[in-house]
Amino acid sequence: MKIIVLVKHVPDAQFDRHLSGGDNTTDRSESILSELDEYALEAALQLIEARGGEAAGNKVIALSMGPAGAVNAVKKSLQIGATEGVHLSDDALAGSDAAATSLALAAAIRHLGTDVPADLVLTGMASTDGETSLVPAQLAERLGLPQVTFASSLELDGGKLTARRDGDSHADTVEATLPALVSVTDQINEPRYPNFKGIMAAKKKTITTLSLADIGVDASSVGLAGSWTAVETAEVRPPRTAGTIITDEGDAGIQLVEFLAAQKLL
């Protein structure tokens, strides 16, 4: 089977993150493979391993869209175990919102499916920068694929997929037929780390770079020009500062209530 996993290069959440430039797009220095995408990659690897792995003709393609540095997300995915990597990179893509991003990714996925169509497109539940969760749903819409998002478990039986999805008031079991688009939560598995063997093997794997021309997308339909939303202003929120800190000397519970009363929160 052929699985395409979307991997995003995002600013490391451990550091301060910034918007930059006149168009308020995200500053991508100090970026890493989005940790939420590691769960999608792990799910893909488990699925092909259960089917005889690469030796049986299965493959996992890691696809990332983004500027030059985004190739690092692809490289890391190859070290973890993806079969091959694809980097969609074009200056015109800068500043794409979810609609423009999903347009370009949908075209890239169609392009990668021209010989053998993908059985599954797997993504993380959200990017750790934009955090909107819009792209997986928009990709399903654009590709006309069944959408199984926020899966916390995933099983395949022939051409049928069964997943669990947790909502606020209920947990659902959902079914769809392949090909499908699936986004997975961080509950689905325990992602593996790249080991020495994986890091060495990754050096021999291919990374294909695609431009907009390669996938037949016009520059005006992506990037800031092709986006359907525009950020107009962005202000840094003053960081929270520490308030009063006390050490419990036997009456901290009462002091807590006094604080709440003073704040009119009781």
Add this chain to the structure above:
Amino acid sequence: MAKVLVFIDTPGAALKKSSLELLTIARSLGEPVVAFNGELQDDVAAGLGAYGAAELYVPAAADLNDYLIGPKAAFLAAAAETSGATVVLAENSAEGKEIAARLGIKLGAGVITDVVAVDPDGTAHKSVLAGSYTTTAKATTPVAVLTVKSNSVEPEQAAAATAPQPVTVELPADATAGAARVTARNEKAASGRPELSEARIVVAGGRGMDGNFGPVEDLADALGAAVGASRAATDAGWIGHDAQIGQTGKTVSPQLYISAGISGAIQQKAGMQTAKVIVAVNKDAESPVFEIADFGIVGDLFQVLPQATEEIKKRRAGH
């Protein structure tokens, strides 16, 4: 006047506060019209009228809840087109955002999520990068789709009530064809506490609870609060995963957030640092949660929480 379409999905017997908020916002932007899915009970119909819904669209198919996302987006798109609405408002839940996402593609409309306020000209306010920036954004398309967070406005009834009659909207023939089907649904037991994402007060516990959420639940009940948790606590199985707050759980911005036995990792902060007031109880003075707490107590939560609960009860009894 421009029409503003509000999506109200399966409310059951009464409209949720978040739906009333959407209707209130819709009136500030134009004429509110409603796309309604589910059984329209009398109280709900009266509520829609009280909040000024001028038109009411219902789907021709009754089984949208048997599928995931796609068919609901198809219904909403049909309702938007029939009504000619220029703004569509939906709830900011995971499902609400995904329906909005697909609707955006169907209508060629920009989608803005996590909105906390909308100006009369359609400018949306939200915060990004885990609360480090506040931004304004606008859809550049003829129709805008916005998902609005709970507690963004005070619900207000319309000056004059309406009595809209349901208008049936046909769905495209292929609306359910390629959709994932829900084959089993397990309803979760209702806690009787406020819903986490709507609550005014949240009391959350972490690994420091050591398997016993009793002190957090008792304090929450004394305060009329919702109960939340860190991922360490939900992963340990001490409380359901739907209580998780943070990057991969819920984002809350209550008036008051009480954090107990939680260290304050970046992924936890991402879900709560826009709370108005933060109180932290942790026995380790070095915990990062103290960097953002308005009131921090270095102490054992098993002493501090029960004492606070008792004191609240005592004060209530005295009044």
